[in-house]
Amino acid sequence: xxxxVSFHAHPDDESIGTxxxxxxxxxxxxxxxxxxxxxxxxxEPVPGVLAEGEQLPVRRSAECHASARxxxxxxxxxxxxxxSGMMGEPSNDAxxxxxxxxxxxxxxxxxxxxxxxxxxxxxxxxxxxxxxxxDHIQVHRVGARAxxxxxxxxxxxxxxxxxxxxxxxRGLRKERGDDxxxxxxxxxxxxxxxxxxxxxxxxxxxxxxxxxxxxxxxxSQMGPxxxxxxxxxxxxxxxxxxxxxxxxxQPNPATAPxxxxxxxxxxx
Numbered sequence: 001x002x003x004x005v006s007f008h009a010h011p012d013d014e015s016i017g018t019x020x021x022x023x024x025x026x027x028x029x030x031x032x033x034x035x036x037x038x039x040x041x042x043x044e045p046v047p048g049v050l051a052e053g054e055q056l057p058v059r060r061s062a063e064c065h066a067s068a069r070x071x072x073x074x075x076x077x078x079x080x081x082x083x084s085g086m087m088g089e090p091s092n093d094a095x096x097x098x099x100x101x102x103x104x105x106x107x108x109x110x111x112x113x114x115x116x117x118x119x120x121x122x123x124x125x126x127x128x129x130x131x132x133x134x135d136h137i138q139v140h141r142v143g144a145r146a147x148x149x150x151x152x153x154x155x156x157x158x159x160x161x162x163x164x165x166x167x168x169x170r171g172l173r174k175e176r177g178d179d180x181x182x183x184x185x186x187x188x189x190x191x192x193x194x195x196x197x198x199x200x201x202x203x204x205x206x207x208x209x210x211x212x213x214x215x216x217x218x219x220s221q222m223g224p225x226x227x228x229x230x231x232x233x234x235x236x237x238x239x240x241x242x243x244x245x246x247x248x249x250q251p252n253p254a255t256a257p258x259x260x261x262x263x264x265x266x267x268x
Contacts, residue, residue, distance in 0.1 A: 002120040002259025003031040005152075007110060007143045009098065009125075009135035010040035010083060011060040012218035015067055016228075017130070017158045018123055019211040020204025020243050021263060026072030027207070030259045033075045033117055034068055035110060037098045037139060042083040042091060046223040059220050066217035070210060075117075079109050084134045092134055099134040106138075107145035114150035120257035121264075122152045126159040126246055131191050154260050156200065156245040160192030168239060198244050200264045205241035212236060 004025045008014045014022065014034055026032045039057035050059060061078070068076050081098035085091035092099050098106070114122060124143030129136025140157065147155040166185060185191060204211070215222050215229060222229055231239065244267070251260060 001030055002257045003033065003117045004121045004123065004259055004263070005033045005035060005114055005117055005119040006123045007035045007037070007139055007146075009037050009129075009133065009139050010043065011036060011064045012040070012043075012067075012215070012221045013136075014064075014071075015211065015214040015218055015222075016240075017125075017160075018243060019067075019071055019214040020207050020241060021123065021158075021202040022071045022073060023207040023210040023214075024202060024204045025259060025263050026074075028259075028262055030263070031117070032071070032073045033077070033113070033119075034064065034073050035077045035079065035113055036064060037079045037106070037135060037142070038081050038083040039078060040083055040221075042085045043221055045220045049220050049223070056220065060218070063218045063220060067214040070213040070217055077113055079106065081106070084138075087132055087134050097135075098138050101138065101142075103138075103141050103145055106142045107149055110142060110146035111149035114146060114152055119150065119152050120259050121154045121156060122147050123156050123158050123245070126157045126193055128190065128193075130158070130160060153251050153257055154247060155249070156247050156264065159198060159244055159246055161195055161198055161201075161242075161244040162192035163195040164242075164244070165192065165239075193244075193246065195267070197246060198267050199247045199250075200245045201267050202243045202245070202264055203241070204243060205237045208233070208237040208241045211240060 006018050022032050040060040041057045064076050081101055082096050084097040084099035125136045125140045127140050
């Protein structure tokens with residue numbers, strides 16, 4: 001049995017980017033741990049979902065544990081920082097937000113968990129945080145340093161395969177015709193990474209329904225009419241059933257952790 005620690009900025013981030021990976025690792029008998037930098041204090045709740053007087057971060061914390069149960073996650077931890085909000089917002093300047101946290105200090109907090117768990121694999125985000133959110137960029141920075149401090153064999157940066165996504169959407173457009181408007185994907189490099197930079201993937205189509213259950217657990221952020229929850233099953237599996245990663249330092253195949261070999265595969 002190996003151990004995978006998945007580090008995220010906010011509750012629900014694990015559902016969108018890595019839930020298939022986490023579910024697959026857990027189903028294969030490995031230990032999976034979720035760590036969140038913040039409790040998503042600045043999220044926008046679905047209208048009417050909070051009870052009178054219910055605090056959003058408390059609700060979102062509970063949703064993390066519900067998501068973890070759906071995925072088979074063994075442990076959930078929070079580093080204790082506060083949501084920084086979207087890039088350029090005044091909340092970015094709050095001294096207690098994650099964006100303002102000293103990387104070394106935050107990395108030591110995460111490294112303590114990595115050492116306790118004897119982590120074989122740590123998942124973080126790419127250097128742009130997927131789409132430029134300050135807390136996601138900070139996850140990349142803090143995760144990279146924590147992996148060094150704790151000597152984690154593999155640090156895998158979760159990302160969106162921009163080329164693969166565009167191919168899939170063009171295929172849907174061809175199949176559905178002019179009645180389906182293709183979402184606009186920025187071509188300025190601010191969203192995801194080109195396929196040429198991506199090194200690994202996780203094929204998790206068979207865990208697509210588990211991934212959707214993880215998303216549903218975050219009901220304060222994803223209502224029943226959320227576009228990802230209303231996708232037809234084949235479209236959901238095609239679009240979200242494969243997850244992509246960038247690994248800068250490839251482990252030696254002869255000594256690579258078993259969890260790495262079983263769950264992740266080279267993109268080419």
